Amino acid sequence: MARGKQIYEGKAKILYEGPEPGTLIQFFKDDATAFNAQKKAVLEGKGVLNNRISEFVMLGLERIGIPTHFIKRINMREQLIRHVEIVPLEVVVRNVAAGSICKRLGLKEGDPLPRSVVEFYYKDDKLGDPMISEDHITAWGWASPQEIDDMMAYALRVNDYLSGLFAAAHIRLIDFKLEFGRQYENDMVRLILADEISPDGCRLWDLDTGEVMDKDRFRKDLGDVVEGYREVARRLGVLRNDDEGTGDKSGPKLVRNNGEAPS
Numbered sequence: 450m451a452r453g454k455q456i457y458e459g460k461a462k463i464l465y466e467g468p469e470p471g472t473l474i475q476f477f478k479d480d481a482t483a484f485n486a487q488k489k490a491v492l493e494g495k496g497v498l499n500n501r502i503s504e505f506v507m508l509g510l511e512r513i514g515i516p517t518h519f520i521k522r523i524n525m526r527e528q529l530i531r532h533v534e535i536v537p538l539e540v541v542v543r544n545v546a547a548g549s550i551c552k553r554l555g556l557k558e559g560d561p562l563p564r565s566v567v568e569f570y571y572k573d574d575k576l577g578d579p580m581i582s583e584d585h586i587t588a589w590g591w592a593s594p595q596e597i598d599d600m601m602a603y604a605l606r607v608n609d610y611l612s613g614l615f616a617a618a619h620i621r622l623i624d625f626k627l628e629f630g631r632q633y634e635n636d637m638v639r640l641i642l643a644d645e646i647s648p649d650g651c652r653l654w655d656l657d658t659g660e661v662m663d664k665d666r667f668r669k670d671l672g673d674v675v676e677g678y679r680e681v682a683r684r685l686g687v688l689r690n691d692d693e694g695t696g697d698k699s700g701p702k703l704v705r706n707n708g709e710a711p712s
Protein backbone atom coordinates (compact mmCIF):
# COMPACT_ATOMS: atom_id res chain seq x y z
CA MET A 450 0.00 0.00 0.00
CA ALA A 451 1.44 3.35 -1.04
CA ARG A 452 2.20 5.57 1.88
CA GLY A 453 2.34 9.31 1.46
CA LYS A 454 4.56 11.83 3.12
CA GLN A 455 5.33 11.76 6.80
CA ILE A 456 3.07 14.11 8.72
CA TYR A 457 4.09 13.43 12.33
CA GLU A 458 6.71 11.58 14.31
CA GLY A 459 6.02 10.76 17.95
CA LYS A 460 8.01 8.83 20.53
CA ALA A 461 6.81 5.39 19.51
CA LYS A 462 5.01 5.92 16.20
CA ILE A 463 5.17 7.74 12.87
CA LEU A 464 2.12 8.89 10.92
CA TYR A 465 2.09 9.06 7.11
CA GLU A 466 -0.54 10.27 4.71
CA GLY A 467 -2.80 7.35 3.75
CA PRO A 468 -3.88 6.12 0.31
CA GLU A 469 -7.24 7.93 0.48
CA PRO A 470 -8.37 11.23 1.98
CA GLY A 471 -9.35 10.80 5.60
CA THR A 472 -6.87 7.96 6.15
CA LEU A 473 -3.38 7.75 7.64
CA ILE A 474 -0.79 5.02 8.00
CA GLN A 475 0.42 4.48 11.55
CA PHE A 476 3.93 2.98 11.78
CA PHE A 477 5.03 1.36 15.06
CA LYS A 478 8.69 2.03 15.96
CA ASP A 479 10.84 0.01 18.36
CA ASP A 480 11.74 3.18 20.28
CA ALA A 481 10.78 3.37 23.93
CA THR A 482 10.79 6.45 26.13
CA ALA A 483 9.89 7.02 29.76
CA PHE A 484 9.89 9.83 32.31
CA ASN A 485 8.94 12.42 29.70
CA ALA A 486 11.58 11.09 27.26
CA GLN A 487 14.48 11.43 29.70
CA LYS A 488 15.02 7.67 29.40
CA LYS A 489 15.30 6.21 25.89
CA ALA A 490 16.03 2.86 24.29
CA VAL A 491 15.39 0.83 21.17
CA LEU A 492 13.59 -2.40 22.07
CA GLU A 493 13.88 -4.67 19.08
CA GLY A 494 10.54 -6.17 18.10
CA LYS A 495 8.38 -3.96 20.33
CA GLY A 496 6.74 -2.15 17.39
CA VAL A 497 5.70 -5.39 15.70
CA LEU A 498 4.12 -6.70 18.90
CA ASN A 499 2.32 -3.44 19.69
CA ASN A 500 0.94 -3.30 16.15
CA ARG A 501 -0.52 -6.79 16.57
CA ILE A 502 -1.80 -6.34 20.13
CA SER A 503 -3.40 -2.99 19.33
CA GLU A 504 -5.06 -4.41 16.20
CA PHE A 505 -6.50 -7.28 18.23
CA VAL A 506 -7.83 -5.01 20.99
CA MET A 507 -9.26 -2.35 18.65
CA LEU A 508 -11.10 -4.98 16.59
CA GLY A 509 -12.56 -6.41 19.79
CA LEU A 510 -13.71 -2.97 20.89
CA GLU A 511 -15.33 -2.31 17.49
CA ARG A 512 -17.26 -5.55 17.92
CA ILE A 513 -18.83 -4.27 21.15
CA GLY A 514 -19.74 -0.97 19.50
CA ILE A 515 -16.90 1.33 20.50
CA PRO A 516 -15.81 3.33 17.44
CA THR A 517 -12.03 3.37 16.85
CA HIS A 518 -9.65 4.83 14.30
CA PHE A 519 -8.45 1.36 13.27
CA ILE A 520 -9.26 0.27 9.70
CA LYS A 521 -6.86 -2.61 8.99
CA ARG A 522 -3.37 -3.85 9.56
CA ILE A 523 -1.18 -3.44 6.50
CA ASN A 524 1.96 -5.32 7.48
CA MET A 525 4.15 -6.13 10.49
CA ARG A 526 4.63 -2.53 11.51
CA GLU A 527 1.89 -0.51 9.84
CA GLN A 528 -1.84 -0.11 10.13
CA LEU A 529 -4.34 1.95 8.16
CA ILE A 530 -6.28 4.31 10.42
CA ARG A 531 -8.87 7.08 10.17
CA HIS A 532 -7.50 10.59 10.20
CA VAL A 533 -8.75 12.34 13.33
CA GLU A 534 -8.13 15.57 15.17
CA ILE A 535 -6.54 14.36 18.39
CA VAL A 536 -8.16 15.65 21.59
CA PRO A 537 -5.16 16.95 23.59
CA LEU A 538 -5.94 14.77 26.60
CA GLU A 539 -4.74 11.50 28.03
CA VAL A 540 -7.58 9.60 29.63
CA VAL A 541 -6.32 7.20 32.31
CA VAL A 542 -8.45 4.49 33.91
CA ARG A 543 -7.20 2.86 37.11
CA ASN A 544 -8.35 -0.28 38.91
CA VAL A 545 -5.38 -0.82 41.23
CA ALA A 546 -2.89 1.67 42.67
CA ALA A 547 0.36 1.95 40.69
CA GLY A 548 2.56 4.68 39.25
CA SER A 549 1.75 8.33 39.80
CA ILE A 550 -1.39 7.84 41.93
CA CYS A 551 0.69 6.14 44.65
CA LYS A 552 2.72 9.28 45.22
CA ARG A 553 -0.21 11.65 44.74
CA LEU A 554 -2.53 9.93 47.23
CA GLY A 555 -0.03 8.06 49.42
CA LEU A 556 -1.17 4.61 48.27
CA LYS A 557 0.82 1.40 48.19
CA GLU A 558 1.45 -0.18 44.79
CA GLY A 559 -1.03 -3.02 44.36
CA ASP A 560 -3.71 -1.53 46.65
CA PRO A 561 -7.13 -2.03 45.07
CA LEU A 562 -9.03 1.23 44.50
CA PRO A 563 -12.53 1.66 45.99
CA ARG A 564 -13.81 1.64 42.40
CA SER A 565 -12.41 2.23 38.92
CA VAL A 566 -11.44 5.86 38.51
CA VAL A 567 -10.98 7.99 35.39
CA GLU A 568 -8.41 10.79 35.26
CA PHE A 569 -7.58 13.42 32.64
CA TYR A 570 -4.10 14.70 31.79
CA TYR A 571 -3.30 17.58 29.44
CA LYS A 572 -1.03 16.36 26.64
CA ASP A 573 1.93 18.72 26.76
CA ASP A 574 5.47 17.35 26.97
CA LYS A 575 6.90 20.71 28.03
CA LEU A 576 4.63 20.68 31.08
CA GLY A 577 5.09 16.94 31.72
CA ASP A 578 1.43 16.10 30.96
CA PRO A 579 -0.17 17.61 34.09
CA MET A 580 -3.28 16.10 35.62
CA ILE A 581 -6.27 18.39 35.11
CA SER A 582 -9.93 18.61 36.11
CA GLU A 583 -13.01 18.58 33.92
CA ASP A 584 -13.40 22.28 34.65
CA HIS A 585 -9.94 22.98 33.20
CA ILE A 586 -10.92 21.03 30.08
CA THR A 587 -14.04 23.09 29.43
CA ALA A 588 -12.50 26.41 30.55
CA TRP A 589 -9.68 26.07 28.01
CA GLY A 590 -11.95 24.45 25.41
CA TRP A 591 -9.88 21.25 25.02
CA ALA A 592 -13.15 19.29 24.90
CA SER A 593 -16.86 20.04 25.35
CA PRO A 594 -18.94 18.79 28.30
CA GLN A 595 -20.62 16.29 25.94
CA GLU A 596 -17.23 15.04 24.76
CA ILE A 597 -16.07 14.63 28.37
CA ASP A 598 -19.19 12.55 29.09
CA ASP A 599 -18.55 10.44 25.99
CA MET A 600 -14.87 9.90 26.89
CA MET A 601 -15.76 8.86 30.45
CA ALA A 602 -18.44 6.43 29.24
CA TYR A 603 -16.20 4.93 26.55
CA ALA A 604 -13.25 4.72 28.96
CA LEU A 605 -15.28 2.70 31.49
CA ARG A 606 -16.65 0.41 28.78
CA VAL A 607 -13.13 -0.13 27.46
CA ASN A 608 -12.04 -0.90 31.03
CA ASP A 609 -14.76 -3.54 31.46
CA TYR A 610 -13.94 -5.11 28.11
CA LEU A 611 -10.18 -5.10 28.65
CA SER A 612 -10.41 -6.32 32.25
CA GLY A 613 -12.30 -9.40 31.04
CA LEU A 614 -10.12 -9.94 27.99
CA PHE A 615 -6.93 -9.83 30.06
CA ALA A 616 -8.37 -11.82 32.99
CA ALA A 617 -9.14 -14.62 30.52
CA ALA A 618 -5.44 -14.46 29.58
CA HIS A 619 -4.51 -14.66 33.28
CA ILE A 620 -3.46 -11.02 33.33
CA ARG A 621 -4.61 -8.33 35.77
CA LEU A 622 -5.37 -4.95 34.22
CA ILE A 623 -4.00 -2.40 36.69
CA ASP A 624 -4.43 0.81 34.67
CA PHE A 625 -4.21 2.13 31.12
CA LYS A 626 -4.22 5.30 29.03
CA LEU A 627 -6.52 6.15 26.12
CA GLU A 628 -6.54 8.92 23.56
CA PHE A 629 -9.52 10.08 21.55
CA GLY A 630 -9.91 11.94 18.28
CA ARG A 631 -12.60 13.83 16.38
CA GLN A 632 -13.62 12.41 13.05
CA TYR A 633 -15.18 14.95 10.70
CA GLU A 634 -17.62 13.63 8.10
CA ASN A 635 -19.57 16.17 6.05
CA ASP A 636 -20.92 18.50 8.75
CA MET A 637 -20.88 15.81 11.44
CA VAL A 638 -18.21 15.25 14.05
CA ARG A 639 -17.87 12.17 16.25
CA LEU A 640 -15.46 11.10 18.93
CA ILE A 641 -13.58 7.84 18.34
CA LEU A 642 -10.82 5.96 20.10
CA ALA A 643 -7.40 6.73 18.62
CA ASP A 644 -3.69 6.06 19.23
CA GLU A 645 -2.92 2.49 20.37
CA ILE A 646 -3.76 0.06 23.15
CA SER A 647 -0.66 -1.95 23.98
CA PRO A 648 1.67 -2.77 26.89
CA ASP A 649 3.28 0.66 26.25
CA GLY A 650 0.21 2.34 27.74
CA CYS A 651 -1.18 -0.29 30.13
CA ARG A 652 -0.04 -1.84 33.38
CA LEU A 653 -0.45 -5.60 33.12
CA TRP A 654 0.47 -8.01 35.92
CA ASP A 655 0.35 -11.79 35.97
CA LEU A 656 -2.79 -12.75 37.87
CA ASP A 657 -1.00 -15.08 40.29
CA THR A 658 2.60 -13.95 40.57
CA GLY A 659 2.13 -10.22 39.95
CA GLU A 660 4.94 -10.36 37.41
CA VAL A 661 5.07 -7.11 35.43
CA MET A 662 4.43 -7.60 31.68
CA ASP A 663 4.29 -3.98 30.48
CA LYS A 664 6.38 -0.84 30.01
CA ASP A 665 7.21 -0.72 33.73
CA ARG A 666 9.77 -3.43 32.85
CA PHE A 667 11.56 -0.65 30.95
CA ARG A 668 10.82 2.17 33.41
CA LYS A 669 12.10 0.12 36.38
CA ASP A 670 14.95 -1.71 34.60
CA LEU A 671 13.40 -5.11 35.22
CA GLY A 672 14.90 -6.53 32.00
CA ASP A 673 13.41 -8.60 29.14
CA VAL A 674 10.95 -5.87 28.20
CA VAL A 675 10.02 -7.28 24.80
CA GLU A 676 9.62 -10.75 26.28
CA GLY A 677 6.94 -9.33 28.59
CA TYR A 678 5.08 -7.86 25.60
CA ARG A 679 5.49 -11.12 23.66
CA GLU A 680 4.00 -13.09 26.55
CA VAL A 681 0.98 -10.74 26.55
CA ALA A 682 0.55 -11.36 22.79
CA ARG A 683 0.90 -15.12 23.25
CA ARG A 684 -1.64 -15.24 26.06
CA LEU A 685 -4.14 -13.19 24.06
CA GLY A 686 -3.79 -15.77 21.29
CA VAL A 687 -2.32 -13.23 18.89
CA LEU A 688 0.89 -15.25 18.51
CA ARG A 689 1.55 -18.96 18.64
CA ASN A 690 3.74 -20.27 21.46
CA ASP A 691 6.61 -20.99 19.08
CA ASP A 692 6.20 -17.71 17.27
CA GLU A 693 8.63 -14.90 17.97
CA GLY A 694 6.48 -12.32 16.22
CA THR A 695 9.31 -9.96 15.57
CA GLY A 696 10.78 -11.12 12.27
CA ASP A 697 9.95 -8.67 9.53
CA LYS A 698 10.42 -11.25 6.77
CA SER A 699 8.38 -14.37 7.45
CA GLY A 700 6.24 -12.87 10.16
CA PRO A 701 4.27 -14.57 12.89
CA LYS A 702 1.82 -17.31 12.08
CA LEU A 703 -1.51 -15.73 12.67
CA VAL A 704 -3.80 -17.89 14.77
CA ARG A 705 -6.57 -15.48 15.54
CA ASN A 706 -7.00 -13.21 12.61
CA ASN A 707 -10.39 -11.65 13.22
CA GLY A 708 -11.67 -12.71 9.83
CA GLU A 709 -8.88 -11.16 7.77
CA ALA A 710 -6.77 -13.14 5.36
CA PRO A 711 -3.56 -14.29 7.06
CA SER A 712 -0.47 -12.32 6.09
Ligand code: UDP
Nearest residue numbers: 541547548549550624625626649650651652
Ligand atom coordinates in the same frame (compact mmCIF):
# COMPACT_ATOMS: atom_id res chain seq x y z
N1 UDP B 1 0.56 6.34 30.55
C1 UDP B 1 0.88 6.43 29.22
N2 UDP B 1 1.47 7.60 28.76
C2 UDP B 1 1.75 8.63 29.55
C3 UDP B 1 1.42 8.53 30.92
C4 UDP B 1 0.82 7.37 31.39
O1 UDP B 1 0.63 5.52 28.45
O2 UDP B 1 2.27 9.65 29.06
C5 UDP B 1 -0.08 5.11 31.06
C6 UDP B 1 0.86 4.30 31.92
O3 UDP B 1 1.53 3.32 31.14
C7 UDP B 1 -0.05 3.66 32.91
C8 UDP B 1 -1.20 4.66 33.06
O4 UDP B 1 -1.15 5.49 31.91
O5 UDP B 1 -0.57 2.45 32.41
C9 UDP B 1 -1.11 5.53 34.30
O6 UDP B 1 0.15 6.13 34.35
P1 UDP B 1 0.63 7.01 35.59
O7 UDP B 1 -0.22 8.23 35.68
O8 UDP B 1 0.71 6.16 36.80
O9 UDP B 1 2.02 7.59 35.18
P2 UDP B 1 3.46 6.92 35.19
O10 UDP B 1 3.70 6.49 36.59
O11 UDP B 1 3.37 5.78 34.22
O12 UDP B 1 4.32 8.03 34.71
